[in-house]
């Protein structure tokens with residue numbers, strides 16, 4: 001199994017009471033699979049994704065990657081893992097405004113120690129794949145919302161991660177653009193051996209995926225697909 005959450009709980013201290021956001025979650029993500037996590041606002045979707053990405057620590061339970069408990073890793077090992085094995089896509093693109101699309105996509109490669117010429121070649125190929133070869137020299141402010149999200153997708157895939165965690169990747173886009181971006185994510189999942197866990201509030205997009213889980217009262221339930 002690529003990633004497993006085992007008996008994962010996360011609570012926050014809210015004044016003198018405890019807010020139990022995630023309660024005894026068990027989740028397995030297989031290599032190359034694509035699944036959606038849905039749930040109402042505040043149900044804990046981002047908290048779960050943060051725990052899976054090593055950005056937050058469970059209050060109890062464990063996140064295993066390739067069978068190893070990530071909470072036992074040093075900060076350096078976690079950072080290397082995030083850079084090389086994981087990709088992150090957010091609702092707001094989080095691109096660096098001063099840098100071109102090409103430089104944004106090349107950044108994780110440079111951080112991984114890949115030579116600049118190689119990084120540029122790979123970043124160019126990724127931008128071409130997401131349909132933005134012509135926009136490589138544009139800065140984020142010079143791109144449309146859908147284009148920015150495509151750059152963010154290319155950046156997330158730069159180091160050929162085994163798992164991409166996407167938090168509302170289409171949440172800031174109009175309906176037609178959201179469908180196109182979601183289509184691109186599905187294509188990339190088919191082409192690459194990369195698993196995708198996608199948090200979305202859009203039930204119609206989630207219904208297109210082989211597996212959808214709903215987060216409710218701190219627990220994950222399988223959603224039966226009607227399509």
Ligand SMILES: Nc1ncnc2c1ncn2[C@@H]1O[C@H](COP(=O)(O)OP(=O)(O)OP(=O)(O)O)[C@@H](O)[C@H]1O
Pocket residue numbers: 012013014019021039040041042043044045046047048
């Ligand atoms: N650092 C924190 N301290 C205290 N409470 C927090 C913290 N982070 C999140 N919460 C609370 O945990 C709950 C779950 O938040 P989370 O952001 O995971 O929900 P979500 O399902 O992603 O919501 P949305 O769809 O609105 O983004 C919310 O009630 C939120 O207020």
